[in-house]
Amino acid sequence: MNERLIVVSNRLPMGDTPSGGLVVSLHDVLAASGGCWIGSHPEAGDDHGAFERIGEEPYQRLAFRLTQSEMENYYLGYANSVLWPLCHRRPDLVKIRPAYREAYEAVNRRIAAMIAHEVSPEDIIWVQDYHFIPLARELRKLRVTNRIGFFLHIPFPVLADLSIMPQAETFAECLAHYNLIGLQTREDVARCLEMFRDDPRAEFMTDGSIKFGEHVSLVHSFPIGIDAKAFEDEARRELPDVFGGASPAPFAIGVDRLDYSKGLPNRFRAFGTYLADLRPEHTRPCLIQIAPPTRLGVQAYEDITEELQGLTGKINGQFAELDWTPIRFINRSVERARLAHLFRMARCGLVTSLADGMNLVAKEYIAAQDPADPGVLVLSQFAGAAEDMTEALLVNPYDIEAMAHRIDEAFRMPLGERQRRYRHCLEVVRKTDATSWAHNFLNVLRSSLKALDLAFQE
Ligand code: ADQ
Numbered sequence: 001m002n003e004r005l006i007v008v009s010n011r012l013p014m015g016d017t018p019s020g021g022l023v024v025s026l027h028d029v030l031a032a033s034g035g036c037w038i039g040s041h042p043e044a045g046d047d048h049g050a051f052e053r054i055g056e057e058p059y060q061r062l063a064f065r066l067t068q069s070e071m072e073n074y075y076l077g078y079a080n081s082v083l084w085p086l087c088h089r090r091p092d093l094v095k096i097r098p099a100y101r102e103a104y105e106a107v108n109r110r111i112a113a114m115i116a117h118e119v120s121p122e123d124i125i126w127v128q129d130y131h132f133i134p135l136a137r138e139l140r141k142l143r144v145t146n147r148i149g150f151f152l153h154i155p156f157p158v159l160a161d162l163s164i165m166p167q168a169e170t171f172a173e174c175l176a177h178y179n180l181i182g183l184q185t186r187e188d189v190a191r192c193l194e195m196f197r198d199d200p201r202a203e204f205m206t207d208g209s210i211k212f213g214e215h216v217s218l219v220h221s222f223p224i225g226i227d228a229k230a231f232e233d234e235a236r237r238e239l240p241d242v243f244g245g246a247s248p249a250p251f252a253i254g255v256d257r258l259d260y261s262k263g264l265p266n267r268f269r270a271f272g273t274y275l276a277d278l279r280p281e282h283t284r285p286c287l288i289q290i291a292p293p294t295r296l297g298v299q300a301y302e303d304i305t306e307e308l309q310g311l312t313g314k315i316n317g318q319f320a321e322l323d324w325t326p327i328r329f330i331n332r333s334v335e336r337a338r339l340a341h342l343f344r345m346a347r348c349g350l351v352t353s354l355a356d357g358m359n360l361v362a363k364e365y366i367a368a369q370d371p372a373d374p375g376v377l378v379l380s381q382f383a384g385a386a387e388d389m390t391e392a393l394l395v396n397p398y399d400i401e402a403m404a405h406r407i408d409e410a411f412r413m414p415l416g417e418r419q420r421r422y423r424h425c426l427e428v429v430r431k432t433d434a435t436s437w438a439h440n441f442l443n444v445l446r447s448s449l450k451a452l453d454l455a456f457q458e
Contacts, residue, residue, distance in 0.1 A: 010129060034059060041054070046067070082101075083133075088154065088260075109138050125147070126445070151183075158191060229433075249324075253289075264308055273400055312329045375410075389424075
């Protein structure tokens with residue numbers, strides 16, 4: 001059998017040296033299977049009916065270009081102003097416009113038609129994330145009978161919020177066209193099953209699969225991870241002088257895309273409360289927050305940027321001294337080697353998401369620590385990572401006082417306890433790494449389908 005893996009994601013990863021857990025792990029799997037990766041690229045040719053082929057080795061990359069209107073209505077619109085806020089429990093930020101939904105459906109139809117031309121009978125297709133929920137349905141309409149799996153990188157929405165979505169009844173139906181629905185956590189699986197249980201069209205089979213019309217799907221959790229070994233190695237490399245000669249006081253670090261789901265205002269407020277009420281006298285701790293802007297053009301992202309600039313100004317205005325700036329708010333992305341180095345130097349890593357599929361920064365922070373003198377991860381109970389990393393300092397990010405106390409605890413924690421917690425978290429990071437994520441998903445996709453094929457033959 002000459003099986004190829006076809007990965008579909010919103011954006012095509014570029015560059016010869018891939019970085020980031022997801023890209024690296026898929027890169028390896030694709031290279032081994034001689035498969036192909038399909039995704040958008042801003043410089044792809046604008047032939048609307050065919051992919052542009054970029055490179056052949058070690059696997060093919062097939063690019064498509066999104067038009068200006070598709071960017072506005074499909075990407076910034078339906079994907080990031082409807083589905084993203086809805087899945088992150090911010091229905092107040094959902095913007096419903098008919099043009100968004102139409103563009104979302106149209107892009108999924110267009111890409112499905114292009115994939116249908118590419119696919120061979122033995123291929124398996126793995127669709128990534130909320131940009132492409134209807135893709136399997138569109139492929140099935142074109143009589144593509146291959147195995148198709150789907151992985152949702154963000155939280156599965158709560159049932160009560162689903163009805164806010166335009167054409168809410170199609171959500172379950174679209175998902176049911178996938179043979180395997182992969183989610184980050186067991187809690188996500190529970191929410192997805194609750195949705196199917198609430199839907200009279202869905203029938204639960206004795207083997208745990210769900211029958212929906214003529215389709216049978218499995219729902220399973222596959223916690224995503226990082227390339228742990230590579231990140232541990234990266235953090236061990238000596239880098240000269242990241243602070244330009246000034247040796248830093250103990251500091252906490254946050255690294256996030258500048259997104260309202262990451263709980264940054266609450267984090268800044270908690271740090272302010274820590275400075276005001278808990279900081280030992282004569283100490284000058286800092287919070288280094290690295291947060292490059294994303295999704296420019298969506299109002300909610302402009303609002304959060306402004307709110308954070310205001311908070312930084314206020315807290316620094318209140319506490320700064322001529323030679324001490326308590327919050328350093330850096331709106332840029334930082335290269336990975338430097339990031340790993342900063343993680344290792346930081347006494348405390350802050351991940352305070354209000355909702356988050358997994359949060360890879362939590363795993364990167366742990367992988368970067370020095371085992372002889374590790375820092376402490378303060379982790380939101382609402383990040384998917386908290387389901388397994390139970391020895392991080394878990395916190396409710398809505399509780400500012402509690403977060404301030406967690407920061408204090410992290411700065412004061414004795415070495416023995418730091419090491420114990422670190423070792424437990426590191427074990428989780430290594431066990432649920434990027435490679436096992438991809439392999440586990442693909443193994444279940446293959447084996448579930450064998451079982452289903454047999455069932456259909458009987
Ligand atoms: P994101 O919301 O992007 O991912 P996250 O999982 O934290 O969140 O991944 C961010 C990645 O970007 C990390 O590797 C991080 O190091 C990097 N990064 C962030 N800020 C950076 C900066 N300033 N400079 C350089 N690198 C930076 C979505 C979901 C998550 C889920 C992932 C993967 O929202 O919940 O964990 O997909 O499934």
